[in-house]
Amino acid sequence: MRIKLHRLILIAVLAALGGPPPARAAFEDLGVSARALGMGDAFTAVADDVYDIYYNPAGLATLDQPQLGVAYSKLFPGLTDNSNLQNSFVGYENPIGNDGRWGTVGFAWNNFDLAGLYQENSAYASYGDAIIPGKLYGGGSLKYLERSLNAGSLASNALSPTGIATGQPDSVLQHSSEYTADADLGLLYRILPRWRLGAEIQHLFAPNIAFDPAQSDLLGRNYNLGVAYKTPFTTLTGEYDIVADPGGWTDEIGTLAGEKWLPTLMDGTFGVRGSIALGNRSYSQATAGISYKINKLEFDYAFAMQLSGLTLGETGGSQYLDMTVRFGRSKKAAPLFREAMIENMPELASISTPEFRYQEAAAGRYAGAAVREFLKEARTAAVAGRFGEAQERVGQALALKSADATIRSDYARLKTVSAFYPDIEGFTNDPARAAIYDGILNFLDGKDRRALQDISYAANLDPSSAKLIALKNAMESAAQAALPRQAAAVLPARIPAPPAASAASPVAVSPAPPPAPAPAVVPAPVAVSAPASKASEVASDSAILEMALRRGDYDRAIEAGRRLAKSHPNSLVYRRLGIAYAGRMDYDEALKALRLAYSLEANPKIRSKLRFYIEALVPIIEEGHRSGLAAKALSPEEIEQLYQNGVELYSQGKLRDAEKAFKAVIEADRRNMPARRALKRIQTELLEQGQ
Secondary structure, three states, X not given: OOOOXXXXXXXXXXXXXXXXXXXXXXXXXXXXXHHHHHOOOOOOOOOOOOOHXXXXXXXXXXXXXXXXXXXXXXXXXXXXXXXXXXXXXXXXXXXXXXXXXXXXXXXXXXXXXEOOOEEXXXXXXXXXXXXXXXXXXXXXXXXXXXXXEOOHHHXXXXXXXXXXXXXXXXXXXXXXXXXXXXXXXXXXXXXXXXXXXXXXXXXXXXXXXXXXXXXXXXXXOEEEEEEEEEEOOEEEEEXXXXXXXXXXXXXXEEEEEEEEEEEOOOOOEEXXXXXXXXXXXXXXXXXXEEEEEEOXXXXXXXXXXXXXXXXXXXXXXXXXXXXXXXXXXXXXXXXXXXXXXXXXXXXXXXXXXXXXXHHHHHHHHHHHHHHHHHHHHHHHHHHOOOHHHHHHHHHHHHHHOOOOXXXXXXXXXXXXXXXXXXXXXXXXXXXXXXHHHHHHHHHHOOOHHHHXXXXXXXXXXXXXXXXXXXXXXXXXXXXXHOOOOOOOOOOOOOOOOOOOOOOXXXXXXXXXXXXXXXXXXXXXXXXXXXXXXXXXXXXXXXXXHHHHXXXXXXXXXXXHHHHHHHHOOOXXXXXXXXXXXHHOOOHHHHHHHHHHXXXXXXXXXXXXXXXXXXXXXXXXXHHOOOOOHHXXXXXXXXXXXXXXXXXXXXXXXXXXXXXXXXXXXXXXXXXXXXXXXXXXXXXXXXXXXXX
């Protein structure tokens, strides 16, 4: 240990024997955490777990999930006087508020025991918070210190210096217990993302701990100063300590230590560490330790051996064990982690699973029937002179079959004419209107020359119409851009013409040449009153919604989803709407949709998934995160926690979510080989499962 523990033994023994009280050697800095002791107690600048209550309360401010720590130490077994020295510690910390925005509190109890002859108890109430968020943290611990002697009969029958019973009470042992208040203060400063400084003052009040109230035995202050360099799975640290010694002088100790974590995807994470310490008065010590961490449990072991002084060759060294339990999910990398999970929201709609593929096949059948229905309605509307309505119907067919060049061309031609003549009335008894009507039908049928002749004739009949001239120019441009038609007509050929004043017979809409290689974006279809049945509309909108989500066309999915939500609301529709809104990064609307889906969902498993994403969306909205979070520089602790989140998701079988987490780790730390190995394994499993 950093202080020669035999002094404490001698105090207890001498007091028990009635000898004169020496200078103080109580409440030595014995250490409590096996992990910290494996690094020679050089933990002031590391300060990243519940044991910060003891080592540096400022570190509590960096914690964002509750932790419970339990530790036990067996000190210097094998001493020739058969002393049984042991130390026990239990501590708990809990962040206050969302993400610890109000700081973190901690409570602990520490007990040192010497074979029932002497005991020390320390109770801690600690608090840590950010002074400069992300840079400087401060903390303090109020302590209640108590020590006691089990003097037995010696209290009333003191021994002389020669060991003879005097029959007189021992003035020291009449006061066999003492308690007092004390405090520790700490600071933690993050110089750079991987570098940090730590400082702590122990025994700030320097209280009087003498058993005899008439005597003075002040508890001297200890000063600890450390620096640490941390990568996601490696820590190098150095510490310089000035320790008050019972003889009135000070001990100066320097420690160098290192820690390496070896994460695995399947078997948890293993850790190794060691240290060497040197000090004045021939002090030297070496320590080593190992750890195993899986999910929220961590087990640590350490061994310490003094290389000089009393313990060299006289004991088996000191042994330390501890267990740490973490509760909930860490929020260190919460924004990035939530973004990664939100990107995987399509699991709510079972996309890329056999269930979705079945739904997609069913949607394909709906789509085929709906396309035929829409084209039939478009023909009826065009023959009746309702070209705007015909455009809407062909647009709906195109939404279901967007790769069909013929339908796309029909839509483009209908869009051209309906911009000028969405409706034509009176074409049965007005020669000019009849010529326009015939010209438009011929244009839709791909008979561009005849169409232009009809429109020119109509312009002669009505030379003052600027709209006719504009239509003629638009038709000419379309005819020049059109390529020879190769595909067959998608609309029915001809139907009997209605009575018209013109000799030209109405021609049913037929395919037109495909547009140029980069056609204009087709606007999403708009629902209009039409002869189609309600069941047909629901089927077609379902198909549009499924296909649009599959292709990542979120705008089209949202329009179809809104129509379905009005006519056929259910959990699946709102889930798909939530996915579409999240894909468009409209998180407010996504949250509304998912909450509606949750209220309508009866399946407990799906409700659990919905709750997961709802809880992920709420902080994103509150914090105003919309994009670009992956570019945020993450600290080593955040990267390590993000990796642990991925491991936890993998253990739960959530491969897609785990994949996202490991990809986020690699984005933040491209040389992170554990994350690369984990990602490779997950992607192999996904391929084996056909995902």
